[in-house]
Each structure stands twice: as structure tokens, then as C-alpha cells.
Amino acid sequence: MSWNHEVDILMAQVKLKHSPAFKKLYEHTSSKLYGLLIKMLGDKELAADVLQDAYTKIWQNAAQHNSSMGEAWPWLCQVTRNTALDKLRQIKRYPLSLEDVDWVEEIQESNHLWQSSYDMRRCLGKLKQEPRQAIIFSYIYGLTHKELAEQFKQPLGTLKSWIRRGMKELETCLDA
Structure with a gap:
């Protein structure tokens, strides 16, 4: 089974509020999302905080992911990216010149x-x-x-x- 397919299956279970699937989704995807956040934010501590906020949003909004519109991984990335952008706007800081x-x-x-x-x-x-x-x-x-x-x-x-x-x-x- 491919990595993306496994993420899709886990996301389908998370939509049903299955806690063990959410834990496994976190274990499966968090390192990649953390890497994205470090790249965007340039700060490991801030990236860790934003990652936790992103997973909270993923859990709360999982039902909004429409699998007929595409795979779960891009949706997870978009939620994470938007969470980071919200944080950057909140602290009025951008990662690069x-x-x-x-x-x-x-x-x-x-x-x-x-x-x-x-x-x-x-x-x-x-x-x-x-x-x-x-x-x-x-x-x-x-x-x-x-x-x-x-x-x-x-x-x-x-x-x-x-x-x-x-x-x-x-x-x-x-x-x-």
C-alpha cells in the first residue's frame, strides 16, 4: 500500500472521530509537516507550536475533507500551511525577505x-x-x-x- 493511500485511509477514519487512527495519522505525517513548517517559519519552537495547532484543526475539521476532490495529503498540507500563515499574521512576521x-x-x-x-x-x-x-x-x-x-x-x-x-x-x- 502506498504512503498516500495509507494517509487517505487514516483520514477517512479520522473523519469518523476514530482516535487511534488520528494518532497513527499524526505519527505517519507529522515529521513531513513539521519540516514544511520549519521551512516556512524558520523557527523550530514556533513550528512545533503551529504543528500542534494544525493537528487540532485537522481533528476538528476532518469532516470538511472531501475525498472525491483529491487525496488527504494535500489537504493536510493546506490546513498546516494556513495555520502557519495565520500565526505569521498574528505575530506580524514573515519567514524570508x-x-x-x-x-x-x-x-x-x-x-x-x-x-x-x-x-x-x-x-x-x-x-x-x-x-x-x-x-x-x-x-x-x-x-x-x-x-x-x-x-x-x-x-x-x-x-x-x-x-x-x-x-x-x-x-x-x-x-x-
């Missing part, structure tokens, strides 16, 4: 967010630097358009145009 982004590594490390990481890396590589960084910070790190405009020191309209055009270029590239 624009200069620190290695976009190839970010996409490899976050490939649960991008269905085909090879194609996404290839297509992102075709974008100009500013739209590429804006898209990565927006979709991986959850910065708002306003926060991005401040980071890039650009007008909000310019930032929105970069993202809109960049996303259209990505869509065209990925559809090719």
Missing part, C-alpha cells in the same frame, strides 16, 4: 502545493524575476497584495498586474 528566496528550492520543498513541481519550476523559470517572486510569496507564504507592494516598494496596482500577468503566463505554459 525577497532577497532570500531560492524559487527552485521553494517549489521543490512545497511541491504538495503544486501538482507537477517539474512543470511548475520550468514555467516559473520563464517568468521575469519580480512576478515570479510575487507569485511565490503570495501562494507559498500567503502574503497579501498590500504586503507584497510594501516588500517590493511598488504601487499596489503594479503588483496586482505582475501577479495577474504572471499567472496567465503560467497557465499558458502549463497547458502547453
